[in-house]
Amino acid sequence: MTGPSKVLDVAGVSKRFGELEVLSDVSFGVDKGETVCVLGPSGSGKSTLLRCINWLEPPDAGQIYLNGAQVGINGAGLVMNDRDLSRIRTRIGMVFQHFALWPHLTVLQNLMEGPIQVQRRPKAEVRDEALALLAKVGLTDKQDVFPAKLSGGQKQRVGIARALAMKPDLLLFDEPTSALDPELVAEVLVVMADLAREGRTMVIVTHEMAFAREAATRILFLDHGRVIETGPPERFFTEPETERARQFLQRYANGAASGRA
Incomplete structure (x- = not known):
């Protein structure tokens, strides 16, 4: 299930909203001190994945473990009550798109x-x-x-x-710069880059490709609710393994060149 240094383990997580399958059999782990950047096109399930990790959205299938303890399900196999869920959520810090102060x-x-x-x-x-x-x-x-x-x-x-x-043991960032004017983005990314250098354990959903390339220890690429590719940023950004990732990066490069990224 989890190794001695593994903070987060996501195992076979799926989530539907009615007929729409948002996440499909998503599995990955995050070791202590890792910065995992989750990339993918809009609507690929990135934000829903974060919300499932801390059970703001209970997954329909799969398990989530924080430091070896299952999130959302108690020892009897039942959904945790609000008090137990709140206790676990204190160990998962979440930074939202729209501040939530x-x-x-x-x-x-x-x-x-x-x-x-x-x-x-x-x-x-x-x-x-x-x-x-x-x-x-x-x-x-x-x-x-x-x-x-x-x-x-x-x-x-x-x-x-x-x-x-x-x-917290784990920090989740849900597109933390998406609601900001362009001139304000850098001041937030500087703080996040400092946290990565400190060795904070983080999962970051972002559209900031330059930040992901520099700060991430690993990239997780989602498309249509599935993990299409995962690996170190130096490989993902220079030699992606899948055609879907290559298309995504090409669109990013074209947008950056025209000033729209």
Whole structure:
């Protein structure tokens, strides 16, 4: 099932929405310290895969393991109750496309809310760690600001810091730059690249090909809900094994050349 260093194991996961099969028998693992970038055309099932990993969308078939413990199903083979699911989700940090910050809380309060309310950790300790995380993402001067006063890039950096505040074993990123203006994308990618260099365990759905090529330890390429190809970025981007991946990369290259990527 899982090796000693394997943080995530996805085994035969499938998901349908009515007649539409979104994921079909998806299997892969993520070792501790890996950055796996999930690529593929729109509608290939990338975001649904992330939502299945933390059971925001329960899969119809297959199993998901976090550090060897099954996600979503308890020891009796039954679907976990909300409390047990919440306990597992505290170990999986998720950064969404549209920030998902609490608008009524300041930046600092957004970071502190989960560790205090969910993990029941001491407030003074949580505050010190939250301030350190804000420094890490370059937002120390925004600690008392409400999200409505932040740019999109600043909101996403707060979202990353908030996920880190829970000290997760695994970080999931669902197209974290897709809602940003082009000039704000770089500031978020810099933070994510730093996390990759630190050896954080991450699964990142992204359309940022240059970032994936530089930061990923492995590429997972999805098409029509299936894993078509997987391998190191240096091979995937220069010598893809499948015709489908070659077509995808060619469209990316054409878009980049014309300024549309």
